[in-house]
Amino acid sequence: MDRNADAPWSKFDPEVYVDNNYRTPLEVDRQIVRLMRDHFSTCFAGAAPGAVRGVDVGAGANLYPALSMLPWCEKVLLLEYADPNVAYLERQTSPRGYDTAWDAFWEVLQEDEAYRGFDPRARFGDIVRVERANLFDLDGQRRWDLGTMFFVADSMSECPEEFRRGVRCFMNALNEKAPFAAAFMKESVGYQVGEHQYPAYRVNEDRVRESLEGFTTELKIHDLHHMVRPGHEGMLLALGRRNAEVAAV
DSSP: OOOGGGSOGGGOOHHHHHHHHTSSOOHHHHHHHHHHHHHHHHHTTTSOOSSOEEEEETOTTOOHHHHHTTTTOSEEEEEEOSHHHHHHHHHHTSTTOOOGGGHHHHHHHTTSGGGOSSOHHHHHHHHEEEEEOOGGGOOSSSOBSEEEEESOTTSSOSOHHHHHHHHHHHHHTBOTTOEEEEEEEBTOOOEEETTEEEOOOOBOHHHHHHHHGGGOSSOEEEEEOOOSSTTOOOEEEEEEEOOSOOOOO
């Protein structure tokens, strides 16, 4: 059984990952962005509250979760463990602005009025920061008001306890009532990026619900029946708000 520490994270190629998954936007990603956008806009009643801090845990080479938080946050932190992904994210937050590959996702977000009226590149550069960190090191003492975790807890290990621990660490990093979005590859048996293979824990809707239901009373799971590569059976998107319970990590 491959655990998180066994995977070749130092060799992860973010450019290949973006080319394979986001350079040509897939309709399933557009659907995810719409659902996440509408969830956040509903939670904040269409008006940006004050002093909201957002976090994308295990950001990897995917900017659309962070883009979805721009209208609501005064600061967004991208937490990432793999050094190549950290370097990629730092390039995206540099003064030259993020790559044009992400414009298609911003177009979907802009269908909601809350995402209009500002320059997303300028705002991204102003409020988004990158930090190298291990998901497992989140201890519940650093707390955020809005959070995302996309294809992380299920896509870093074959170990069921590491999957459950990853979900707990993410949810314990959120303040009470914090809206969240978490995405999972359904029944994934692992994935390849460039020449390297990475592990996954096979999840279905029941396993995702079981891992999250203790942290929220407002959980909705969307089963998106779309395959983007061999070796999985679709995607799951979980949306909700954090309750007041804190579980042991």
